[in-house]
Amino acid sequence: MIKYFRQRLFWKFFFSYLALALLTMIVMGVVIRILLPGLFDNHINRMMILFSQGGIANDGFMMGDMPMMDDLRLVQDLFAIFNQIVLDAFLYAFLPASFVALVVSILMSRKFVKPLQEMEVVTDRIAEGQFDERLPIKESSIEYQDELEHLCIRINKMASRLEQVEDMRKKLIGDIAHELRTPLTVIKGAMEGFVDGVLTPDSATFEGIYRQADRLERLVDDLQELNYLEMGTFELDFKVVNLEKFVGDLKQTMRIKFNNKGVDFTLDLPNEKLVVKADEDRLEQIMLNLLDNALRYTPKGGEVQIIVKKEGEWVKISVKDTGVGITKEHLPYVFDRFYRVDEARARQDGGSGIGLTIAKRLVEAHNGEIWVESGGRDEGACFSFTLPLYDHS
Incomplete structure (x- = not known):
């Protein structure tokens, strides 16, 4: 199971986004737990100062007809209630937040993995010899293209170059066959004429055969020369x-x-x-x-x-x-x-x-x-x- 997830980029993105969302919520909860007592004490102290400056009557009553409770117990009870409210709110928020994190993780993972899946399909076809395959590229200016779009452009350029090379290879084979066929046909025809007695073995006929043989030799020499030049296996003096x-x-x-x-x-x-x-x-x-x-x-x-x-x-x-x-x-x-x-x-x-x-x-x-x-x-x-x-x- 672990191997399956490690081999799928989609799940790597998914768990990365999900872990990031969960980690954010955990950090938020820890920070709340750490800062909550100090913040609560600060607000209670400010409230007590406010009450002492005008919120408490001379007869010991606080803004009404209830006697004022002991300060320490009042603070403890209020903190306990406030702490429970915060924890309940955090727990209630955790489930919808987790759901949102799950959905966002799936959407973001698909967004990044989809072009990679398309690349996989297209590159497989190119490897099989379908050099006319191309990746779809969004119409956007260069400054707004990300790394994946740049990679798509490079793959398309590679495919175009491979297509050109393949066309040149096919054309080269056809051209060589055509170039060889003409002199060979002349030479073969002359030989058949000699065998059948149709042609007379005179100097003009032999001269024609020699010209065609010379043409073949020149073609082979030029091909060999070009091959050396393109392979870089020659030295200049x-x-x-x-x-x-x-x-x-x-x-x-x-x-x-x-x-x-x-x-x-x-x-x-x-x-x-x-x-x-x-x-x-x-x-x-x-x-x-x-x-x-x-x-x-x-x-x-x-x-x-x-x-x-x-x-x-x-x-x-x-x-x-x-x-x-x-x-x-x-x-x-x-x-x-x-x-x-x-x-x-x-x-x-x-x-x-x-x-x-x-x-x-x-x-x-x-x-x-x-x-x-x-x-x-x-x-x-x-x-x-x-x-x-x-x-x-």
């Missing part, structure tokens, strides 16, 4: 990097790709020397991902430009293109894995769909920030990120 030389070398590396597509590749560098402390290989990986993305969505005759600019204690590096642009509704999701503004074109051009996600993780690992701006369809896009400026003085 920070070195001093001269951005003017770094960007110049990068242009030479990418020059052939841009020339083959007929896209201009230009630089906009400041006159002053700008130096950052970064992992040069990872920084190159960031830029290559951004440049590949810009080249993929910029048509022949367009332009891609690298802009380097000093902004306070930071260096801002931008990759700006005159390509197809990004509409407003797509901007918040550009850095999500497997998210594509133009699915058909991206897959046709061989993009894995997670290059920008990797770039974002690498920039954040350098204590920087990355974002994208675009005026909309056919207005081009500008991917920018910041790095802390290195003081080489």
Whole structure:
């Protein structure tokens, strides 16, 4: 029985309130018993003084025709009667007071336990995978919210985050399956064609199979790279990097790709020397991902430009293109894995769909920030990120 009560928060609250009410009444009774004699004597003495100053006649009678009784006996009798009256009144008040304390204890206990019971039910459902469950929250300003309401808000935030993670997990599985299916279908179809004698094993067919296998390898490598970045199981080799030389070398590396597509590749560098402390290989990986993305969505005759600019204690590096642009509704999701503004074109051009996600993780690992701006369809896009400026003085 004791174990049952100790395991129920309702009964803990109930007995706490009830004990508090009973203790209050007991203390009140004890205080009355202690103070009553002194208070009674004080009032009797004041009454006797009043009588002696004008309330008692010369013939020994007190305000009437009864002879005055002995002072001590009168005081004792009056105290006994008064004491009995007080005790009777206290006993009569004890039962209704106890009933009121009982009712108030039940109501207050239910008030505090009900939201906890709701939390128990909702958290059990969340633990079972029902991440859309939410706790009801009263519409009140923050300053009037108690600890339980703050806890409800935090549980709802946790459930929302779990729901987002679950949605991302499902989407990731679907995206990976979709990404793998296309090249595997091409490879399998070619193999079946060879077996059935439908396809001729010439160089063009083998080249197509090789491209699909290369796409699979690139996807697996990118997934592994992203996994390392998100788990934090990689180390950065920070070195001093001269951005003017770094960007110049990068242009030479990418020059052939841009020339083959007929896209201009230009630089906009400041006159002053700008130096950052970064992992040069990872920084190159960031830029290559951004440049590949810009080249993929910029048509022949367009332009891609690298802009380097000093902004306070930071260096801002931008990759700006005159390509197809990004509409407003797509901007918040550009850095999500497997998210594509133009699915058909991206897959046709061989993009894995997670290059920008990797770039974002690498920039954040350098204590920087990355974002994208675009005026909309056919207005081009500008991917920018910041790095802390290195003081080489």
